[in-house]
Amino acid sequence: MSPTPPDAGAPRRILHVFRAPVGGLFRHVVDLTRLQAAAGHAVGLVCDATTGGARAEQMLDTLAPMLALGVLRVPMRRNPGPGDLAALRAVARRAEAVGADVLHGHGAKGGAYARLAPVRRVGCGPIRAYTPHGGSYNYRPGSPLHRLYMGVEGLLARRTDVFLFESAYVAxxxxxxxxxxxxxxxxxxxxxxxxxxxxxxxxxxxxDLVYVGELREAKGLPVLLDALAALHAAGRPLRLLMVGSGPDEAALAARAAALGLGTAVAFEPAQPIRPVLARGRVMVVPSFAESLPYVVLEAAAAAQPLVATDVGGIPEIFGDAARDLVPPRDAGALAGAVARLLDAEPAVRDARFRALSESVRARFSMRSMGESVLSGYEAGFRARARAPLPAAGRPGPASA
Structure with missing residues (x-):
């Protein structure tokens, strides 16, 4: 299969590769799958076999009729290890079996698999597209892990035909x-x-407050609990609903109890966001780092009163209202922002978040997202076609 068919608008055979079928990354892949299948492209997925639980199984079953290239689930560990070699071989075999001409990796692990998979070449092989979702780019600059992962990203960039960044921040x-x-x-x-x-x-x-997302320290949840404790100490016995799952759930429950918040904090498993928004007066996103979080987009679209930190791509969502964001890791600032929002005149507060909703409507279109991704693929094909052919027997930079 040639990477540049005579008709550049011909249907593509697209294989999305990612690790965990959970959270915003999974939603992004699901949305692209639906858009690309509706546009006549053949789409398939490769993801981890050990995460996601019943919700992921249900979503993948719902997608199945749209997936002309099917779903392959193989074990994928979060951290690097010997199992990565087996996963790489599985991705390569799947790409060969379905004749993929686009390998689109999502997140650090999916991006590595999509770009390193040793697909036996027919013509120049599939183009390799990569969408980071924060991940390795969110480590503190100058730290050993940041230097390591940026070095790896530099090497992988040589095997990338097109970067599709979801935020100007990560770009x-x-x-x-x-x-x-x-x-x-x-x-x-x-x-x-x-x-x-x-x-x-x-x-x-x-x-009073609701949080939706991973139960992980990097999401700023210890700071959120400290802010809630400060509000209680100031005579505001607010209640918090935390919806999600993650490795720090037990530690967070213990911290809430130690702060005297045991009856003020409720934990519930992951579930669709809109019914959860209806159960909270204010949504709080206290993250230390983000790319372009769907939970903020979803809450903003629904005109949900929202307090969020000034990190990653969140200011891109807030636009002119980014001045209302609060610094991360500052429980006092978070508590103050929550109190001000709860105390605001309802009509003023509602108008503020209706304006944010309209701003999001104008700037974050799903149709535009789908068209821009496909346009990015085509730009990758054109760049590949212009590149000098590699010497005989030697693979090109992104087609080994």
């Missing part, structure tokens, strides 16, 4: 710590469906 981190390079680069913001702009009807007796 900027890439330029600063990996280098500009000559690879085709696009910034493709995550998109929101029109149905997600429908108003959320508040539930009876809602929680």
């Amino acid at each position: 900027g981190r890439h330029r600063a710590y990996v280098g500009p390079g000559r690879t085709v680069t696009r910034i493709v913001h995550n998109g929101i469906d029109e149905a997600e702009f429908a108003p959320v009807l508040r539930a009876e007796d809602p929680f």
Whole structure:
């Protein structure tokens, strides 16, 4: 299969490769799958066999009729290890079996697999596309892990035909710590469906605060609990609903108890976000690092009152309202922002978040996201076609 068919608009055979079928990354892949299948492309998925649970199984079953290239689930560990070699071989065999002409990796692990998989070449082989979702780019600059991962990203960049960054923030981190390079680069913001702009009807007796996402320290949840404790000490006995799963759930429950918040904090497993938004007066996103989080887009689209930290691509979502974001790791600032929002005149608060919703509607279209990704693929094909052919018997930079 040639990487550049005579008709550049011909249907593509696209294989999305990612690790965990959970969270915003999975939503991004699901949205792209639906858009690309509806546009007539053949799509398939390769992901981890050990994560996601029943919710992932249900979503993959729902997608199955759209997946002309099927679903392959193989063990993929979060951290590097010997099992990566087996996963790489599995990705390569799948790409060969389905005749993929696009390998699109998502997240650090999926991006490594998509770019390193030793696909036996027919013509120049599939193009390799990469969408980071924060991950390795979020380590503290100058730290040993940051230097290590940016070095790895620099090597992998040589095997990348097109970068599809979901935020200008991560694109900027890439330029600063990996280098500009000559690879085709696009910034493709995550998109929101029109149905997600429908108003959320508040539930009876809602929680004061709600958090939705991974239960992980890097999401700023210890700081959120400290802020809640400070609000209690100031005579505001607010209640918090935390929805999600993750490795730090037990530690967070213990911290809440130690702060005297045992009855003020409720934990529930991951579930669709809109019913959860209806159960909280204010959503809080206290993250230490992010790329372009879907939970913020989803809450903003629904005009949900929202307190978030000034990290990653969140200012890109807030636009002109980014001045309202709070610094990360600052429990006092977080508590103050929550109190001000709860104390605001309801009409003023509602108008503020309706304006944010309309701003998101204008700038984060799902249709635009789908079209921009496909345009990025085509730019990758054109760049590949212009590149000098490698010497006989030697693979090109992204086609080994």
